[in-house]
Amino acid sequence: MFLADQGRDALIVKGIVLFQKFPAIGPPSSIGEVFLGPFYYYMVAPFLALFRLDPVGLAVGVAVWCIFGLIASYFFVKNRIDIKTAVIFLLLSAFSYRLVDSARYSWNPNPLPYFAFATLFFFVLALEKPKKILYSLTFGLLFGLSFQLHHLAALIALPVVVIFILVFVKKRNIQLFIIPFVSLSTFLLASIPLVIFDLRHNFLNTKNLISVLTKQNIIAGGSWISRLLETNTAFLHFAFNINFSSWQAALIMVVLIIATVIKLQKKDNLFVLTNLAAVILFIIGFSHIGAERFLHYFGSVYLSLYLLIAYVLTPGKNKIAYGLSIALICVFIFQQATGYNFIFGTPSRQVAVPKTVGKFIANEANGIPMNMATYPTEFTSEDCFRYFIELNGGKVVERKYNEIAPQMFVLCDKGECDILHTNSWNINMFGNAKIDTMWNVDGIRIFKLVHNN
Numbered sequence: 001m002f003l004a005d006q007g008r009d010a011l012i013v014k015g016i017v018l019f020q021k022f023p024a025i026g027p028p029s030s031i032g033e034v035f036l037g038p039f040y041y042y043m044v045a046p047f048l049a050l051f052r053l054d055p056v057g058l059a060v061g062v063a064v065w066c067i068f069g070l071i072a073s074y075f076f077v078k079n080r081i082d083i084k085t086a087v088i089f090l091l092l093s094a095f096s097y098r099l100v101d102s103a104r105y106s107w108n109p110n111p112l113p114y115f116a117f118a119t120l121f122f123f124v125l126a127l128e129k130p131k132k133i134l135y136s137l138t139f140g141l142l143f144g145l146s147f148q149l150h151h152l153a154a155l156i157a158l159p160v161v162v163i164f165i166l167v168f169v170k171k172r173n174i175q176l177f178i179i180p181f182v183s184l185s186t187f188l189l190a191s192i193p194l195v196i197f198d199l200r201h202n203f204l205n206t207k208n209l210i211s212v213l214t215k216q217n218i219i220a221g222g223s224w225i226s227r228l229l230e231t232n233t234a235f236l237h238f239a240f241n242i243n244f245s246s247w248q249a250a251l252i253m254v255v256l257i258i259a260t261v262i263k264l265q266k267k268d269n270l271f272v273l274t275n276l277a278a279v280i281l282f283i284i285g286f287s288h289i290g291a292e293r294f295l296h297y298f299g300s301v302y303l304s305l306y307l308l309i310a311y312v313l314t315p316g317k318n319k320i321a322y323g324l325s326i327a328l329i330c331v332f333i334f335q336q337a338t339g340y341n342f343i344f345g346t347p348s349r350q351v352a353v354p355k356t357v358g359k360f361i362a363n364e365a366n367g368i369p370m371n372m373a374t375y376p377t378e379f380t381s382e383d384c385f386r387y388f389i390e391l392n393g394g395k396v397v398e399r400k401y402n403e404i405a406p407q408m409f410v411l412c413d414k415g416e417c418d419i420l421h422t423n424s425w426n427i428n429m430f431g432n433a434k435i436d437t438m439w440n441v442d443g444i445r446i447f448k449l450v451h452n453n
Helices: 004-017 039-050 056-080 083-095 097-102 112-128 133-149 151-171 174-190 192-200 204-215 224-240 246-266 270-286 302-313 319-337 352-365 382-391
Strands: 370-375 407-412 433-441 444-451
Touching: 004 039, 004 056, 004 382, 039 056, 039 133, 056 083, 056 097, 056 112, 056 270, 056 302, 083 097, 083 302, 083 319, 112 133, 112 151, 112 174, 112 270, 112 302, 133 151, 133 174, 151 174, 151 270, 174 192, 192 204, 224 246, 224 270, 224 302, 246 270, 246 302, 270 302, 302 319, 352 370, 352 382, 352 407, 352 433, 352 444, 370 382
Parallel strands: 370 407
Antiparallel strands: 407 444, 433 444
């Protein structure tokens, strides 16, 4: 995938690789002009450099991080439960359509499942051994980095608080209070770039966040039960890549929760209990938020769900249980693999087309600065083309600063392309213009506009 977000990020990461600009904020979130932290840009920057500024390097970087995260998650489960559960967990996670698909392209929420899972793992270690400060430090750092990948990672705080209280009530160990103080230090350490940005820009990000929380309808209205069922249904749909009815999804979740609780009663396991709390409280917490249920919003708990399933499916010594577990795992793998449209489908050429078009425009610009825009308005991959224009020596001026260049290139992918009679501000801001030249390159119509003096 190489669309609007990937193009935007590629331009920013290119600035890091070329030592031109080091951002203190990350991508904008989906809740207004509230920005995430810049961690994602720096974690993928080495891969763009390694691939000599080819944006495919960003996708490879995400894939490498996700593979490393998957391997680490296997060892987390093996460490806290047993090798059989770890193997089943690995099979579920490695063949999950959702996780495989999201590991194939560059986007800040894509590595979140592994960072969130690691956050819960080190939280449990910190609870079990509060004197080992390194566990609390790592927990706080991973929580901070998860929050920079997507703001909904903040819902991890719900199971953290609940499990902390349960453990304290059970153990009455005052040393447990080392954890919140120590982990908060590394959480804030991870957030230093955002603090620097706010200090330099009159607390712009903080003001925007307060505005969203106080003036926008971030809290969902309507029936809470309906939102709860909707959230659970969307979660299981994305996790299994199957369309469930609300009652089917509710039944599956209830059975999974009951089976997990029954097994926990036989033998306590704080790691499993924490992940169970993470799944339940994330669904409850998210159901209070007024937002669309997109697949990446559930990134914090995909691995927690697969862990619960693996935990329940892990057989004892009963041969029938072994056979049933193997059969269910095989069915899951087959069902997931049949949906791998990225293997069996038609290539999208989302990098190839901007590469060809961008090089063409850079050559036609003859070193003269330009404005650029796409038309119609839903054709939103402008930054993808801009990336290759600049990579080939072209200079695109900043529209957001109302900069006007001597020429403008407009890309149109469908329709009549009546670019001189449009309501698009992106085009009209160039002023009174006329079409100088028109080309058709790789299915994209390119118009060169000049000022009509």
